[in-house]
Amino acid sequence: MTDFDHPTARPRLIAPSLAGLYRPLEPVGETVLRFAAGALLVTHGYGKIINPFGAAGMVESLGFYPGNLWSLLLACTEFFGGIFVAVGFLTRPASFAAMIVLLVTVYFHGVVQGEGLAGAEKSILWTAIFLFYAVRGSNRYSVDGVLGRQI
Template sequence: MSNPADRDRLIVPQLQPVYAGGYETVETVLRVLAGVLLVTHGYGKIINPFGAVGMVESLGFYPGIFWSPLLSATEFFGGILVAIGLFTRPASFAAMIVLLVTVYFHGIVKAEGLGGAEKSILWAAIFLFFSFRGGNRHSVDARLGKVF
């Protein structure tokens, strides 16, 4: 809200400086939190990267011996990349794909419907956002001066 006319549209115009100064910080917090939580979720998988072979094959991803470690690496290392803001767009895109598969898994395969898939839908949307937005100035991408 850098435009003075935007201030006049706010119900509480005195909050304009908070909104103007806080959006990038809040965006950074969301990116870091999403990345750290993805790392936490992927930690068990990276410890046993072949542990999900049966699950990925039940979804039609053959050979599971290839897809299970890829899933593990995407969640664990992709989460680290998103959290620090390095290769933010491709790492977020990969995470989004993984989460869309979990939407299918919970919503269709396990027949849990929206109730079972809603968290995955929300997570996929968050990573979709960062797939397009990338890291902001509080990212390794920005420090490198590159946009990936």
Template sequence: MTDATVSTSRPRAILPALEKIYLPLDTFAETLLRVLCGVLLVTHGYGKIVNPFGAVGMVESLGFYPGVFWSPLLAATEFFGGILIAIGLFTRPASFAAMIVLLVTVYFHGVVQGEGLGGAEKSILWAAILFFFAIRGANSQSVDAKLGKQF
């Protein structure tokens, strides 16, 4: 196999009978993860979108100036980005933007707040999930797929 060749085959299950369960649920599991990720981002961003300038002090304390620019951008990324991720529209850019937000929260909790790994672990997990969708995009159960194009 050369470097340019990518294998898309999956290893066979140790218990082949389980493939009858795994294979049909493959797309469903990925869709469920994407939808939950998006809905939870919307839920998390709702308070910020209602008061888009409410995080001005917080973002400026992290070095993001002017806060009146970054605070509404944070709110929009979480709220509207979450909607886009949930429905699978512009999944890659929305996931990438939200991943950047989550990486900042890793720094915020882990370093600024001094909470270390214990304080940053949820943000690390969120960032990893968003990284997956930023690279992978949405699957066949998405608006992107229905449009026949992905960003």
């Protein structure tokens, strides 16, 4: 059995003396990434929450009817979901919802707009980040962590 055969196994460090540095920084790095992703989603959703029905035509052009409902859901997911992810509250469902929105943007930019990978790459990266938090949840540096509960 190798070190990688166990589901929680981690590769051995080339410089084991650095473990004391890396281990305490892992939750900090996770928290910074979660906060940054959530905060950026909030800034992206701010314009939509100010005019929650403004994207109705765009979402209908993608086949989401009725446009007013989907536009409102998009605005709430980006703005409030971003706040939830940033502070680590209901992290898994908020991240899952953000991931779904971003998968649609991958399709929109990559296929509908014909921009290919160049147009979809940021959305792909964001999708991967939110997938990570949808699966992993938050850590002790979060509202979920303070409450001691996660979905």
